[in-house]
Amino acid sequence: MTIRDLADKLGSRVLIGQDRLDQPVYSACCSDLMSDVLAFVTEKTVLLTGLTNMHVLRTAEILDLKCLIFARGKMPGQEMLERAEEMGLVVLCSPHTMFTSAGLLYEAGLRGALMPSGAAQQSAS
Amino acid sequence: MSASALDKHYPIQHGDYTRAGEASADIKRTLRQLGVSADMMRRVSVAAYEAEMNMVIHSLGGEMCLQVEADHIRLTTQDVGPGIADIDSAMREGFSTANEEAQSMGFGAGMGLPNIKRNADAFNIHSQPGQGTRIEAVFYLS
Numbered sequence: 318m319t320i321r322d323l324a325d326k327l328g329s330r331v332l333i334g335q336d337r338l339d340q341p342v343y344s345a346c347c348s349d350l351m352s353d354v355l356a357f358v359t360e361k362t363v364l365l366t367g368l369t370n371m372h373v374l375r376t377a378e379i380l381d382l383k384c385l386i387f388a389r390g391k392m393p394g395q396e397m398l399e400r401a402e403e404m405g406l407v408v409l410c411s412p413h414t415m416f417t418s419a420g421l422l423y424e425a426g427l428r429g430a431l432m433p434s435g436a437a438q439q440s441a442s
Numbered sequence: 443m444s445a446s447a448l449d450k451h452y453p454i455q456h457g458d459y460t461r462a463g464e465a466s467a468d469i470k471r472t473l474r475q476l477g478v479s480a481d482m483m484r485r486v487s488v489a490a491y492e493a494e495m496n497m498v499i500h501s502l503g504g505e506m507c508l509q510v511e512a513d514h515i516r517l518t519t520q521d522v523g524p525g526i527a528d529i530d531s532a533m534r535e536g537f538s539t540a541n542e543e544a545q546s547m548g549f550g551a552g553m554g555l556p557n558i559k560r561n562a563d564a565f566n567i568h569s570q571p572g573q574g575t576r577i578e579a580v581f582y583l584s
Contacts, residue, residue, distance in 0.1 A: 351548030355488045356557045372547045375463035379470060379487045381480075 318342055318426060320384050320407050323363065326425045327411040327418055329386065333398055334407030340383060344430040347419045351376045358382075362430040365422070367415055369393040374400055383407065388415040448472070448510040454497040454519075459547060462498040466491040469508050469517075476510060482581060485561040486515055489579050492554040493519045499544040500524075501575065515581040517562075525571040533559070533567075 321338035324331055331338065345363040348354050351372050354364060363384040366373055369391050377385060384407040387393060392410060393401075401408050411418045450472065452465035470487040478486075490506065497504050497519060504521030531537045533555050540550025555577075559565040562579035569575040 349548060350551050350553075352492065352551055352553035352557060354548075355491060356553055356560065359484070368548050370547055371460070372463060372549070375467065375491065376548070378467055379463075379491050380484060 320363075320409075322425065323384070323386070323422060323427070324409050326421050327386070327409065327413060329409040329411040332387075332393070332408040332410050333401045334384075334405075337405065337407050340407070342384065342427065345419075345422055345427050346430045347415060349415075355379065358430050360430045363427075365411075365415060365418055367391060369397070371397060371400070373397075374404070374406075377401075377406060378404060384409065386411050386418065388413065388418050447512070448476070448508070450508045452494075452506045452508075454494055454501075454504055454506055454521075456498065456501055456503045458498055459543070462495055463491055465506055466494050472508065473510075473515070478515070478583070482515070482583065486517060486581055489558040489561045489581075490517055492557045493517065493577055493579070495544075495547075495549045496554045497521050499540050499550055504574065513583050514563075515583065517579045517581070519575070519577045521574045521576075523572060523574045525573050526567075526569040526575055527571045529567060529569055 319339050319341055342363050344360055346358050347365040349366055349368050354376050358380055361381050361383055364382050365386045367388045369387055374397055386409045388411050390412050466487055469490045473483045494506055501521035502523045507518045509516040526532050535556045536552040538550050538552035544550030558579055563582045564580040566578045
């Protein structure tokens with residue numbers, strides 16, 4: 318599966334990275350809580366979020382994420398888009414809610430990013 | 443890599459959400475230039491980012507330092523207050539005293555200190571209410 322497949326499945330707009338859509342993707346995560354993303358994501362994955370502030374980009378930079386998807390048609394500011402371009406990210410804007418966006422991606426065969434060992438037990442307790 | 447190969451200091455301002463994260467991004471770039479492994483780079487920069495956000499959200503300001511030695515990386519933060527009254531609670535996932543502004547940024551949900559500890563090989567925290575907090579996270583290079 319490629320980022321282009323995700324964009325097609327969601328009917329999303331490509332805000333940044335039109336020339337980088339053919340990268341393969343293997344997993345995704347979905348959160349508005351950047352601390353959770355920082356704690357549990359260890360793969361170069363896709364982040365689906367409803368937050369559109371600079372800390373989403375900072376998190377992507379720290380974790381080397383390759384694609385951001387903003388849910389519910391949310392549009393990040395121009396400054397964010399320019400920074401995302403510098404970072405070589407792909408940024409998509411999904412017209413669906415977070416729940417529906419995640420459901421569509423799951424239905425298409427995308428699975429959740431693996432959590433580090435021990436994290437599942439910790440977060441479930 | 444020679445001993446004390448690198449020693450960088452970053453001033454951190456309270457409430458500066460616009461620049462928050464810049465020090466951590468620089469730490470990551472620095473480690474990449476030094477040829478540190480991807481996994482180690484991720485662990486140190488996640489810890490740095492959480493520590494930096496903690497200082498921006500909770501402290502009155504302070505300094506974050508990165509020291510790279512031959513066999514380990516040391517990340518330290520020292521702030522000027524207000525200190526943590528109950529460190530045991532602060533170390534528990536989900537415990538937070540952060541304000542709404544921090545939460546609107548995707549932080550302040552009580553994951554910061556546990557995230558730093560989880561990523562480090564050794565972790566120390568000393569705090570005195572009314573004075574300040576010092577955090578030390580060490581990462582061993584194998």
